[in-house]
Amino acid sequence: MNKEINQSLFLLGSSHQVADLAARERISLPPGSIDEFYNGLSQIEGLDEYLLLNTCNRTEIYGAVQKSFSFDSLGKYLSNFRKLEPEFLSQHSYQRNDHEVVDHLFKVTSGIDSQMVGETEILGQVKKAYEDACQRKAAGKMLNRLFQKGFQAAKWARTNTGISRGQVNLGNVLCDLARRIFGKVSNCRLLVLGAGEVAESTIEAFKSRGSQAITVSGRTFDWCPLCRNKPAELAEKFDGFTLSFDRFKDSMHLFDVILTSTASGKSLIDYRDIQKSMQKRPAQPLFLIDASVPRNIEEKVSQIENVFLYNMDDVSTIANENLKSRISEVDRCKGALARRAAKLWEQMTQAREIS
């Protein structure tokens, strides 16, 4: 008799939906223990196929199980493995069966169950987990079908709904704005004044999109042997260039995007500076980002033709708008994915009945 006939789907998991960061840290599996965890799963009675999805925000075990499988056995195994009290695990976890598993996976792969709605990283993580399970021969016919359909559902959701529209991370929002102004971000020449977290996040976002011409400038205290030269360190980290802070104004016309993120507390770039540099680069737009509080760029510069000035409030507003727009799409996406999940589950149960 075919094993598949009596199989059903099962999921035990914990995510940001039911557990805070501290709880997730306790449940999450350390990378070095994955092999051991898989070995233990193979010993559980009635668990024919299994797959572990272990990310910073979720730990989930998907399974194709026989009737002889006991849900408690998997819970006990995870509690013992992570040395958790059973009550703690039941309080910070969820269980799903059959069509609920399909529905849940579709939501996970499409990103609507993610903390940052619509993020795309989760799809790569699920793919990696699936490949890992395949290599271990832990995933069989039923999980194969489930996950392949899950990847298709994710692609459908991203193409046909607005859940991934707009960026919500600061660096990505700035890259998106740069793309609206210049087209390819990889061709943009970026000058960063300051070497704080905002500067680093922005450089990282530009670098990840292929930008090669990244220059960092900032005030350094070379006379003090205890002071670090943070701009130089930042430039080195991202294979960028450094520019003397005293001379950056003379070179401003060479850059397409200028970000100021310093704690100088005074205006560093005024109307005349920008006017002077725009005369040297006519008909080419200039994108200025003032991420400093108090501001480093005189607001009047936005009156100059082809100059686009954004401060932190503007960028935050855009990020929040993008997030709102994604959330408004979630219900539509959920409904459509639920219909797809129900259809898939119907096909899977029909196939079982026929066989």
Next chain:
Amino acid sequence: MNFNDARDLMWIAGGLYGSAFILGFLKTFRLNWSPLNEAPLAGIIIGFLLHTRALYLRGLDIHGCPLGNTLERIQFILWSLILTFLILRLLWRLDLLGSFCAGLSFGAGWLTLTLPNTDPKYWLATDYHKLFSDPWIELHASIAIFSYGVFSLLAIVSGMYLIQRKALLSRKFDKLGSFLPPINDLEIACWRLLTVGVIFLTISILVGGMHWTRHPEFVTSIKLAVTILLWLGYSVVFLLHLTHRIYGSKFAKISIILFLLAIGSLALVNSKNRENTKQEIKPVQSTDLSL
């Protein structure tokens, strides 16, 4: 509907452009219906083919390039606009530009078909032989009208530039703004379209000018003044942009204003013809059709 009637074909082509315009915007605003993906472009292409046949049939009727009345001139400009868009579409994937072009072609095309007196049947006059007495004048008129098509596309791209600029300056990105090309690309596109338009208009003026030196009596002073002013306007803008004296929003606004003036200048030519047709249907003087 008669597929051998030029006007019927123009109506259908206009309808297809209108459908492409509506479907294009529905697609832009993410209506969840996959067949919609290629429908706007398909509508524009089929519309263009029918539009081409319509102008061809009218050309057979009048024995020349169909530029004898307001309807024919407007339809030829719209045909040139769609042709230029389709050529550009091979280079850039600018579907939203197609929607704007289809919208203009639909609106202007159906308006001229609806308005009375835009399509007098001058070729039915008993003594009518052909529209253009001289093939050079026919070349002059067709190139000039084609350059109008390029300038109409320039006006559309300039409009897109201003929408994108407004979105960037106001920090409010609606769905339309998010599907527009980058502002820098739009300015480059405007510059290239202006260059192509000015080249075609200059060639047209040179060809027309050679005929004018031989037969100055065929060209009215108003027409001559309008033509020269328009050419000067576009050429000055071209030179000012080349030397970086006009760029950005000023360049976009001037391009739109110049296009409106260019369309207005067509009406000036037409008013003279209409007076002629009120008296009797007569073949139009070849040089009346030049710009």
